[in-house]
Amino acid sequence: MKRGKGMQFVGDSRISAERTSQIPKDYSEYPGRTEAFWPNFLLKEWLVGSVFLIGFLSLVLAHPSPLEGVADPTTQGYIPLPDWYFLFLYELLKYQFASGPYVILGILVIPGLAFGGLLIAPFLDNGPGRRPPKRPVAIGMMLLALAAVSWLTYESAAAVDWEQRAESNKPIPPSSVEIDTSDPGYAVYENSCIGCHGGELEGTGAGPALMGTEHTAEEIADIAVNGIGGMPADMFQGTDEELEQLVNFILSVNEANE
Structure with missing residues (x-):
């Protein structure tokens, strides 16, 4: 055999490959650290929201808006008031920056920013922490909204003489007058x-x-x-x-x- 003829060089490279399973580990392997979004996490959020909604509806049913006297367009001193759960917005529209030429701010811009904040809150506070100290944005927005609504409602209700209003707006009892409409x-x-x-x-x-x-x-x-x-x-x-x-x-x- 001549030199270089009939010979083949073969290279052999062996690397150990471990095939890992693509199935995620069970949540039980991470006790207290995480939980499934559906249904565990989302169900808890729904339950908390349902409790708040039922409580608010119960409060509205327990304290309905009272019926007043028959409307009289000639009355000069009557001031209409919204239902108690809208008093905060009624009070907001009394401020100079939300009334008069700036009424658009009071009826559209400010409420729009408030409800828009609810929509963007999940994106502003997307950290993994669940405790209040670890959620400053969401907790701060919630406390600010709660304080504003409570204060505006209190200010609006404090300026009304409820005893005089109840006295002057007593419902008129059914009349016993008999009218012959065929006359x-x-x-x-x-x-x-x-x-x-x-x-x-x-x-x-x-x-x-x-x-x-x-x-x-x-x-x-x-x-x-x-x-x-x-x-x-x-x-x-x-x-x-x-x-x-x-x-x-x-x-x-x-x-x-x-």
């Missing part, structure tokens, strides 16, 4: 007088009560045509027959409810 005079009354004197002749802020009137038929007819006191003339635009029906209706209601 032809009722149709005349409904077209000409009901807006100022009420559906049951009880009177409103714009006109006195016709129940218990001491006027005679002639006086009632004269007042309807010519007016009296703050009532201007020519308020009644009907015919003489309709005027007679109106007078008879008013007198008949008074006689039936004596």
Whole structure:
């Protein structure tokens, strides 16, 4: 054999390869360190949120907004108030930076930032720690929001005289006045007088009560045509027959409810 012919050089390189399993280890191997996101972690978050939601709904049901008296557009001193759980926003709109020409800040920008903070809170506080000292961003935002809502609600409620408000807004009990709506005079009354004197002749802020009137038929007819006191003339635009029906209706209601 000639030199270099018929010879082959073979290299052999052996490296030990350990095949590791791709199956993750069980969570039981890390006691107290971690837990499955679903359902363990998420279920706890849902339970905490459900307890808060049920508690808030129970509070709303236990303290509902009270019914007030019949709305009177002629009342000058009445100040409407929202439900107690919206008093903080009502108080916020009283401040100069959130009212007047800056009302957009109060009704859109500030509430939008508050709710937007709830959306971005998970991204601002994405650390592994669960204890409050290790979650300064989330805990700080929560405490700030809670303090702001509590203070604004207190300030709004402290400025209201609740006793006087309850006294002046007592619900009106159901009336026992019997009205014959089939009476032809009722149709005349409904077209000409009901807006100022009420559906049951009880009177409103714009006109006195016709129940218990001491006027005679002639006086009632004269007042309807010519007016009296703050009532201007020519308020009644009907015919003489309709005027007679109106007078008879008013007198008949008074006689039936004596």
